Amino acid sequence: MTESPEAIVKKDARNRRVAGADPDKRRQILDGALHVFTARGFDAASMNDIAAAANVSKGTLYVYFEDKEHLFVALIEREREAQKRGAFEALNHDSDPVRALSNFGQCLVGMLNNEFAVSAHRVVIGVAERMPDLGRSFYENGPAQGSKLIARYLDRMVAEGKLAIDDTRLAAVQFIDLCQATLMRPRLFNAIRSAPSEEEIQRIVASAIEMFMARYGVKPTR
Template sequence: MATHKETGAPARLPPPPRKPDPTPAPSKADTILNAARDIFLAHGFSAATTDMIQREAHVSKSTVYAAWPTKEALFAAVIQRECGQFANSLREMDFETDDITRSLTRLARAYLDLVVSPMGLALYRVIVSEAPRFPELGRAFYAAGPEVVASIVGQFLERAAARGQIDVQAVGYTTAAMLFISIVRGEAQLECLTHPNARPSEAQIDRWVEAAVQTFVQAFVKRPEGG
């Protein structure tokens, strides 16, 4: 056993080095994901680097790599979080009313507000531009975004059908839900993507929502007998 030369007492060994945490603390993880989101949306996936992200987040590379070993994994985490936050907010909204048109309008407005927001448009641009080179990122976005929203809308339509408000038997709940979000998103998203320096007014968004909802209502909403 090692001893101090002067006293002969056992030498105090240094404590063993602490093992790094396998994942950063929640608050630090949020900081990293926020930084990653901002860097990816500003520079695109290919041009963004983990060096940029760790500097933006004010953390070490080892902290980033401990949770996300590759840039693709980090971007997938950003996609999951951004899409998941919107899906959760949609689930928490109360759409159950006796007025099916009003319910559909609230659903459409909540979805379109996200789709044409600066963040929503920027994320969509990055995904579409990188999908040919990184198809797994495109699939991750589709599964976490449009598919989840369609599932939430489909569940709403199923409950509305049980109340006798709507009839989508001809196509089924899943297809009807996809049709609904596609009608809502279609013209509005295309116009905003092709006019990047313009921001739609609240009145314009209302018109897009109304046109989409009325189209869907005409196709699927049951009308009173004799109406």
């Protein structure tokens, strides 16, 4: 009995998952892709370039990733997960909102301003109109997830009487935007080509904390 086209597609997908199960080979491909995307940008990079940089055959590359877009998304997810752990640990293990938010803000701004993160944002913004699913995935698994995690921390601080916030989701987004003020947007447009110094990040985040606490800090009773 001849298999239907749908059955063949499903079998190919299963075979790809089984064949592409070597974590070392996957990491090797992603390392090569990181080099190519960073050097050439998304549109100029080709699967041939990535295969060469990763030192694998083009056939092997397609066993692991069906196209350049899915490879790029997988790379973004890997880099994001590796970088954000330290930032969120600052929230999970510190009950002092000023100190925790300061540590988080500095980690976040440093993470967003590294070369790959800036490049990833540029790429996703550039392709989001013709590839809305990629843009939505990038937003939901990055900025939206981050604001939700901060909002949970703010909820805990409100419950402990350390902050006075009616809408913690809004406050979380406000805090993220304050921490990026004057830093991220010039980088996205290549108006500033180098990452900010640690001293500049500390200065901007300290100002963000001051404004945030002026609005949401618990006022002492008289």
